[in-house]
Amino acid sequence: MSQPSLAAAPPSEELAILVHGTFAGAESHTGDKWWQEGSEVSQALQDRLPDGVRIAADEEVFHWSGENGERARSRAASQLLQRLRPLEEEGKPYHLVGHSHGGSVIWMALRMSLVAGKPLNGLRSWTTVGTPFLHQSSRSPWHPINLLSFLVGLALLRPAFAAAKGLLTLLFDAAAGHPIAITLKDSSEAGYMSILRAPFLALLERMGVSVERTEAGIHLGSFDPAGDLSLLQYLLFTREGLLLFGVILLFGYICLHLSLMAVRPAIESIRIRAEKRLQRKAFARYGGRWLGLWSPDDEAINGLRATLKLSVSFVKRIAPSDRVFLTDNLELVSRPYYWVFGPVFNHLLRPVVDSLVRGVLARSAQGNDRPTTQVVDVKPTPVDDAPGAMPLPPSVQKEILDESNRHAGGVAPLLRQLLACPTFSTGLESISNQLSGRELVHTSYFDHPDVLDLISCNVALESGAESPAAAELPGRPAIVEWFSAFKRGVAEDDLEGSRIFAYAAQPEAIPEPPRRRAG
Structure with a gap:
């Protein structure tokens, strides 16, 4: 989808652009999806944002295909960068919030800005929610x-x-x-x-x-x-x-x-090496403005990480059948075949074929359609050693997990519907239409008010604005302490981190929006 230019904003206004993840796209600007204008999440988040910061609306809403592939995410990052250029040229500040691989799209766009030699000076903050960052590797160029x-x-x-x-x-x-x-x-x-x-x-x-x-x-x-x-x-x-x-x-x-x-x-190996340096450079420049929100129970992060160690065998061993049925005796004449070819296939060919099949399935699940590379790790952080990055506070993790478990109790009847459907694809389509998304931790973050509050805290902090709910902070020390520790940590490697460090070092000065339900 072609991306029109963002509408001109008043001089004092800052824009918050929401970036959806894989399989979450839609043609319309408005709807019930968290990133669409008019949704419960976008309205609840708007209520929490400081004065002078508004969520993108109408033609400003960002769309991308949502396909599960590195090529699709790279194209989306390029589109996002094009959308930000008018704001950069006009000197308009903005904030980025991405869920799932929407955070990957944002991270790619930040790196692309440095490659192009046009850093995003108007970027005030960027927040990733439940983002499974794929850490890739390749052979050494000198291999x-x-x-x-x-x-x-x-x-x-x-x-x-x-x-x-x-x-x-x-x-x-x-x-x-x-x-x-x-x-x-x-x-x-x-x-x-x-x-x-x-x-x-x-x-x-x-x-x-x-x-x-x-x-x-x-x-x-x-x-x-x-x-x-x-x-x-x-x-x-x-x-x-x-x-x-x-x-x-x-x-x-x-x-x-x-x-x-x-x-x-060889070219891809050289490029991967260069991207490792680019990642460190990008995080050094933009890391202090980042807030990463994730739970250790996130199914997408854990599921993608599980693809790194697939041990399932998809190829059957060649071996003679047990003589159970009468016709099994006819296979006795083929025993020499098993004696000769069985060991060769089982010990030489079968492991190779199994490895190839597992590799194809893993790459498909990871969306790794980048040539000659492999995903070596899946982390909720954009760089391997992101300082200060830590999961959501334990109390928030537990509340999100408990709520997801409560909604997941209704999945069993849907599975029975799946088994009763004439075709598997029909059953999956029927179930997907009935699932609310609250059955998984990965799609439940925005239902928790603390997550929305933390997003708005990051926006308010980087905007230098005050939230109308700052008076409530003394009553929520756990959230304040977690946010302060996170921002102090990521600011260590940020080229512009001195302001952030000084601000986050005083928990009582960190603005926090009021606690309210997304609905």
Whole structure:
């Protein structure tokens, strides 16, 4: 979906942009989803925000596809960055709040801003809620496989460029009317290129194109420079000329394609290394404005982390069946087959196939469609050693979990409906339409008032604004202490952290909105 420019805001107004997560997208700006205008969550959050901060509405509401993939999240980050540019140019402050992989989209956008050399100076705060940050890795750029792939890629560039040069020379000579013959170097002079072009020469011969090996080289086609046809006419208006031109073009394309495929792993390895440095740089600049809210019971974070250690076997061992049925005796003649091939398959092929299947399933669940990389960890923090980052206070964790368990009690009747449906897909669709989202911790954060209060605390802190509920803080020391400790911790690596540290070091000075229910 194309993203229109954000509407101009009054000079004193700050904007809060909500970014949804995976599978949570919608076409409409308004609706019941937490990030849509008019929803219970957005209204409750707006009531808690300081004066002068409003949640994006109408055309300002941010949309992305919500697809489960790194490519989709990267595209969304680029779209978000485009949406923020008008605010940056006008000097309008703003805040970002992302749930689930909406937080990943925000984190990608922050890193992209540094790559583009245009840091987000208008960003006041960014908050992630239940975000499973995927920490990726790849082989070292100096790994033998990468070095070998790079050398193979360079070797394949030579025939690709030779084919391109030959075609351009051929077309130039044809256009200039030069009567030349189409001749390749002899195999003894072509080196390894003779091995690569051999299948294509055989293909030309099978298609009826003349391939004549002479002392001068390999003469292609039956074009006669002294004949009635010009070289251009031969190439464009004869079957043999067209076939010859097409096969040379195909040879160059395949060599170029294989070359790029060979160097791709090495390039991605270099890029992953660079991104590790970029992550540290991005967190150093934006980390002090971050607030991360998550529970250790979050199903999305824990489920994605579980994909890192899949041990399920999907491939059955080859072994003779027990003789239970009468026809099992007929399999006795196949016992030598099991003796010979069973050990080879079970101990050599089966582990490899199992590993490949598990890898495909894990990458699909993780949405890791980035080439030659693997997810090595799933954390609720954007960097490995995010200082001060910690889960929600235990009391809040327990309340969210208890509420989710209470709603999850109604899932059993839905499972019975699933079993009674004629098809599994129909049953899943029926259940998904009846689930409220409150059955999971991952989708229940915004139902808890303390979560909304903490989001607004971060907004108020970074805006330098006062909340109308600051007088209630003395009665809620656990929330104040947790928020103070979190902000003091992340401010340690922030380039602009001195103000935040000084502000968060005084719990009584931290504004907090009133405690009220989302509904």
